[in-house]
Amino acid sequence: MAYRTYLMVCAGTGCVANQSIKIKDTLIKELEKKGLQDEVAVVTTGCNGFCGVGPIMVVQPDGIFYQLLKSSDIPYLVEEHLIKGRPVKKFMYIPSEKEPPIPKMSDIDFFKKQVLIALRNRGLIDPEKIEEYIARGGYSGLAKALTEMTPDQVINEVKKSGLRGRGGGGFPTGIKWETMKKVPGDVRFVICNADEGDPGAFMDRSIIESDPHAVIEGMLIGAYGMGSTQGYVYIRNEYPIALERLLKAIAQAKEYGLLGENIFGTDFKFDIRIIRGAGAFVCGESTALMASIQGMPGEPRAKYVHTVEKGLFDFPTCLNNVETWANVPQIIQKGAEWFTQIGTGDVTNDPWGGSKGTKVFSLTGKVVNTGLVEVPMGITLREIIYDIGGGIKDGKKIKAVQTGGPSGGFIPESMLDLPVDFDELTKVGSMMGSGGMIIADEDNCIVDMAKYFLNFTQEESCGKCIPCREGTKRMYDILENISVGKGTEEDLELLEDLSYMVVESSLCALGGSAPNPVLTSLKYFKDEYLTHVREKKCPAKACRQLNVYTIDEEICATVGHGCDLCKKSCPDFAIFGETKKAHHIDQMKCHKCGACYDACNFKAIKVE
Amino acid sequence: MERSIRMVTVNIDGKKIEVAEDTTILKAAEAAGIWIPSMCYSDLLEPYGVCRLCSVEVIRGKRSRIVTACNYPVREGLTVNTNSDKVKWIRKILMELMYSRWPNVPVVKEMAERLEVTKPRFVSLERDESENACILCGNCVNICRDVVKASVLSFEGIGIERKVVLPFNEQSETCISCGACAYVCPTGHIKIKSLETERGALQDFYLGPKSAINIPTLQAVPRVPVIDKNSCIKMQTGGCGICSEFCEPGAINYEMKDEEVDIEVGQILVTTGFNLFDPQQIPQYGYGRLDNVYNSLDFEFMLNSTGPTGGTIQCKDGSEPRAVGIIHCVGSRDENYKKYCSRVCCMYALKFAHLVKDRTKAEVYQFYIDMRAFGKGYEEFYKRLLDEGVNMIRGKVAEITEESYNGNKPHLLVKCEDTLIGKFREIPVDMVILCPAIEPAQDAAKIKKILSISQSPDKFFLERHPKLDPISTMTDGIFIAGCAQGPKDIPDSVAQASAAAARILSLISLGEVSVDPIKANVIEEFCSGCRICNNLCPYTAISFLEDKKISDINEMLCKGCGTCVAACPASAITGKGFTDEQILAELEGLLTV
Amino acid sequence: MPKITIADLEKIREDTKRTLNFRLGTCKAKITVHMGTCGIAAGARDILSSVMKEIEERKLMDVIVTNSGCAGLCSKEPMITVEMANEPAPVKYIDMTPAKIKKIFDSHILKNELVKEYALALGSEKTA
């Protein structure tokens, strides 16, 4: 039956968490009530990327974008838009109070500057139907590779495309595949690293949720190129929806004969097994991941013998990130030339020469439009934050951008015109990493943020080697002292010493990159550290132990009428004053926990 | 396909060295006499690379990199700088980290001095001041998993919480107590505890576990190493196997197993020997309870030059005893224990006395009931001892207790009644040697049942005739000799053994054995095939002939007991020598007088 | 589903192409049925279903149907606007009946000839 309209309801984890499934059910019920169920189809799609304003629905073919929907809005919306054909302005995206709402999805600047390769099918297909993926040109890349290209041609194509690892290392994928191909032996493995342990990063999750077949086709092509017959997807158990969709996709692929024996009639056979990660951040590292697949505890080993020579079960193994695999079908289908047009640098003779293609970033933090953006390499940070991200929330001033998750670094406001690509970011001490991009504004304290990231890596360290286990703990203790006012200037120097030592001598990349947040924050925000150390003050007032909490007598008495809320909330009974009169804080007893500041609804508590 | 060993030249600290490819930098440097610090490296194990102390700077083209020497395989044209400033700086901070967490571990302190690290700039919150703290080097976990293949020890917890644990922190059954982890632990954090408590000298001078492959004693015949099955790792879990690597002639075969071999023999000579009576059954003597109370076997251990003390007579605390008491008839000639005299104790007790006098300046007291020096030259030896000043006290020892005068070292007090002077005496000694009774071997009853020979009341095997034939038993072809027949010393045992051997050889030289004629046989006509007798015979001599449908007796197996003769309802079986007619005739003769 | 071959791949792509194009809005012709309150009163609903039926029967892969609010000329309802990809100006038809719809499909949609007698005017209002 031909539908005249399609309601694309986003079913990414973000929107599902905001009840988008409930909205879908109300929609179906409403359409049946209005008798439109034969004309209007409801399709659940993967994540659209604009998670900040979920639950999202896009009405096709007119391309109208609705956001922040509630199931109570549905009857009105069906009536207005689907029956009377009038798009409802109330639910559209409003860039800011002054500007009018923007109906068309393509006009919203969050989407305008994005170039979709890995996420090209997001919001357009139902990820649980293989036919829709095929309709979008799916598996034609595999067909082309299997029937028209030899394995070496496939590898060469990827090499020429200048594709580099999207997991964070940025190692040219073509070279990795080529070295693996050279190693003798017929048993070899291909692994997709969907562990994604960084806090605040959800690119891989969205790719698998919106378009699982892209990853499967990518692995099939890679396996054909490298001559592997067995693939593994190591996916985090904390991604239930992605896991479920991947399992369905694999089942459908098997049913269609795209996985298993003699695919497309050729003698190429390939199978994929899912391994569920138990949520250890260290298992994102390749050798630890392989140890985990082998049933051993996730502990990295020295990579002096590369995993492409001796990896899983001591056989040659090629491990790539989800996004890397997702790019491969497009490269094969549209050719390396097309891929090199996007991105920076020149890769014709040196694959390290530039960063080609696009990168998916999870834009979070103090930015207006938080969500998932896929931008061409070479775009500047400023464009991402201001054009796509819609600038800083509540008009605050930006302080720093933290890229690459806990292994990345802080980039100060002065360097926002830095084009985003592997080499530029590493030059300033940060790293592309998996793609986490957290925006910090003036209210964020750099010491506190560095402490947060270091606490994460220190807790997630596998504890095998001395520098990472002991070094990061000592660094964390020093940062802890600084944030409670016990830091000294030698501490800063010691902190730098320890950081360099940990970077240089750690056994694996986790230890090698854990100090990056500290190093970059020391490099660009030395002054903030000094205020913490010298004046024992935290400019952003995040390190509570350094604040002094006093009550503004006047506001408390008149506006708050001495409501006693703060007195009740104070754990140390440091607040005195009868009801109806102004209260005051006994500085001796106050342990600066900030409970009163949070409790007072009239902002009577002042913090210096 | 095995890659041929290619030699590569490597430049370490300016020295050009030729080594096989894939050897690690650490080994190559060692070959060139260059020292690289390492804490978690052990030759027995795959390099684990966790302490990072062996970090060195590797220069390839213009890029230099810090790598760990213990597991970095060398390649052609590699230049290594083991002492650049950067390397020294990294090692210094690494050492500070370790030193602040484990300040009193000797291995760490020593390495810290060597790397000139005196005082760490910070204090580790996880400080562990004990000398044998675990420094998480992982050697024990790795050796247990890779070499011993028992995988008992493992790491638990990640990051700073990481520690080595036994499964569920309990004594694990899969641990084969091979001691490999204790051996390989650099700080002595793991100790081996002997669970069962041996008594006497074996316990006091316990020298710790022997290696699984050892020569039992230097006087062993044949003097070849043997493998102790329960403590050999290869036999337990299939790991290790180092001894076969080092045995050039390749004489070690792990597959050899104890086999049960059936040998056809004509005669059996039972020389199962004796056991020493366990003196613990006499609590008053305090054996196993008090220190320095040994039985004669323990003392023999001490006297033996290859024994635990190398021949010197010493108390448990190592000092030389000032006085030694030797007690005869412990358990022998005693109504409550063994009524018989064990015959040999008096003489070896005198030997002990002589050796104590000879090797130490100790006073010797012999507590005896009757001095039985009956053998050739024995009495003269006894006289010699009296001249050497051994104090002979005739009386059975009542009790041994532990005393200490005004607080100095406690010593033993032997209480007995000296029947020659009619007084009750208490003699302070430092050491007591008990001469326990000789009792039959533990499994004597089992041997008796198997060979169907009989035992005398004192449980030694019963000889056919005490005077005329002490070496054969009631059963033809089975002979006994030595202490299996009763307590006796070496000369008597040798005499008996030779006699038994001679008797057996005479039978062998005869070539045939005269079988006594008393046999049973079946009269075919009478036998109705009722098969009552078939399973009656303990020697399964009676079989059933299917074709003739009658029972038949195998002459060689039949011992002539006649039970089947009496049982046969048709009296179809006659017993030669004891036929019914003969017995009835005897009856006739006896009763008609 | 037997082992898929390249041909099957093409076939599946064609079958689901229509739904996909729909989603992207790329098409040859676009028919908008005006369903303001007056339009519905004048029977715009059956016009819409008849347009859908026409598309169904003719298996047109690239014709999009949308509805919109009242076009302003209530007396002439039910009205539809037909926009052809290659023609610049949309055409409004008035007093539609299922029969007229069929005629419009035959000539305008398929043969690109305007049906003058039903057409009200070319072009559309200027929007601010």
Next chain:
Amino acid sequence: MSEEKKQNGWNPKIAAFLCNWCTYTGADLAGVSRLKSSPCVRIIRVMCSGRVDPSFILKAFKKGADGIFIGGCHIGDCHYSEGNYKTLRRIEFLKIFLEDFGIDPKRLRLEWISASEGDKYAATTLDFEKQIRELGPLTFMN
């Protein structure tokens, strides 16, 4: 006739079947150690107490034996390992229907005497003789 025999010099006739390995050797030991045992016991040597056929016992009573004594090895000590088990079985059965023949079961006695129990052999024979004397001679109505 039986009363006078009892008083004036009647000596009971006791037939004894002794196993060659144990009781017969025990009897020999008793003799060697000069122990006093009952003279009226007339000994028949058999290789094993299992050889004693119950019919012998009946025939012996018929031939005028006043008491019958059977000596074998202790259970478990039998030279032929199982002979004495069979004897024990047979004698128990025999005792049951001795009464039917008018013979007092006390006239038949089975004892386990090992080769070294000379004293036990002597004591048992004396006791058995005393017992038979009380019972008096065995008479049949013919």
